[in-house]
Amino acid sequence: MVNVKNFDNLPTKEKILRVSADIIVNEGLRKFTARNVAERLGITDAAIFKHFKSMDDIIFEIIERYVSRCSKSADEAEKQEKSVIDRLYQILKNHIKVLEETKGAVPVLCFEFLRSEEKKFYTILKEFIEDYKRKVGDLIREGQSKGMIRKDIDPEGTAMLFIGLIQAKVFAYLLDGKKGKIVEDPEQFISEIFYGILDEKGKLERKKEEVEIKTR
Numbered sequence: 246m247v248n249v250k251n252f253d254n255l256p257t258k259e260k261i262l263r264v265s266a267d268i269i270v271n272e273g274l275r276k277f278t279a280r281n282v283a284e285r286l287g288i289t290d291a292a293i294f295k296h297f298k299s300m301d302d303i304i305f306e307i308i309e310r311y312v313s314r315c316s317k318s319a320d321e322a323e324k325q326e327k328s329v330i331d332r333l334y335q336i337l338k339n340h341i342k343v344l345e346e347t348k349g350a351v352p353v354l355c356f357e358f359l360r361s362e363e364k365k366f367y368t369i370l371k372e373f374i375e376d377y378k379r380k381v382g383d384l385i386r387e388g389q390s391k392g393m394i395r396k397d398i399d400p401e402g403t404a405m406l407f408i409g410l411i412q413a414k415v416f417a418y419l420l421d422g423k424k425g426k427i428v429e430d431p432e433q434f435i436s437e438i439f440y441g442i443l444d445e446k447g448k449l450e451r452k453k454e455e456v457e458i459k460t461r
Contacts (some may be wrong), residue, residue, distance in 0.1 A: 257288070257296060258297075261282060261296055262310075263348065264282055265282055265304075265307065265350075266348040266349075266350035267306055268285070269348075269350045269354065270280065270348050270419065272354050273357075274357055278303075279300060282303075289426075297394055302451070305366070305416065307351065307353065307354070308351055310343065311343055311344075311350075312346050312350040312373040313390050314339065314342075315339065315373070316373065316376060316377065316380075317337055318335065318339035319376075319377060319380040320380070322335055322336050322384060323383070323384070327395070327426055329386050329387050329391060329393050330388065330439070330443070333381070333384055334391050334435060334439075336384075336425055337407065337431075337435050337438065338435065340407075340411060341411070341431045341434070341435075344427060344428070345426060345427060345428070347416075349368070349418060352412045353414070353415065353419075354370070354412065358370065362457050373418065378401050378408075379404075381404035381407060382401040383400070385404065385442070386427045392444055392447075393443065393444045393447035394447055398442055406438075409437065411437065413429075414428055436451075
């Protein structure tokens with residue numbers, strides 16, 4: 246069963262989404278069938294289709310949840326008056342949170358759909374990546390102008406690095422056959438990313454923010 250706290254108390258629709266994501270990640274799209282999802286939940290195939298019109302609708306909702314939450318986080322960061330580093334931190338923290346909720350399914354689906362002729366999901370994912378790259382790239386550019394982020398790095402390339410490192414975490418998780426959290430220590434993971442991109446001024450700012458977080 247999916248390793249989620251209070252899983253039994255979740256609504257049936259949410260259980261279907263969580264189990265579906267788990268099957269996609271650990272067993273692949275070929276095993277993602279109504280029968281397999283139903284067996285894992287102890288319900289009938291028909292019960293699944295009371296909540297979703299098709300299996301594709303389940304995939305769409307998993308992707309949509311990931312995309313909308315990550316995009317919303319980036320949108321909110323653009324409007325906030327906090328430091329660039331704090332805004333980038335919030336984007337990464339929320340990205341990791343939704344990654345855990347969807348069991349790493351979206352990075353796996355990205356890889357699956359890159360190789361398939363199924364374009365409707367691929368298009369949604371590609372548009373999300375381009376939008377995310379632009380928004381995060383703009384924040385990095387702002388950080389460079391304020392002396393917080395190294396000027397020798399490419400903003401859009403670094404935004405893609407964020408996505409790539411999160412993808413890599415999922416694949417390492419699968420290769421190791423781990424259970425539980427994909428990113429065991431989000432704070433450490435984010436600190437490692439920041440260490441590579443921050444200028445000295447940015448590192449000092451980050452240290453101050455880390456102290457503030459610990460004392461809250």
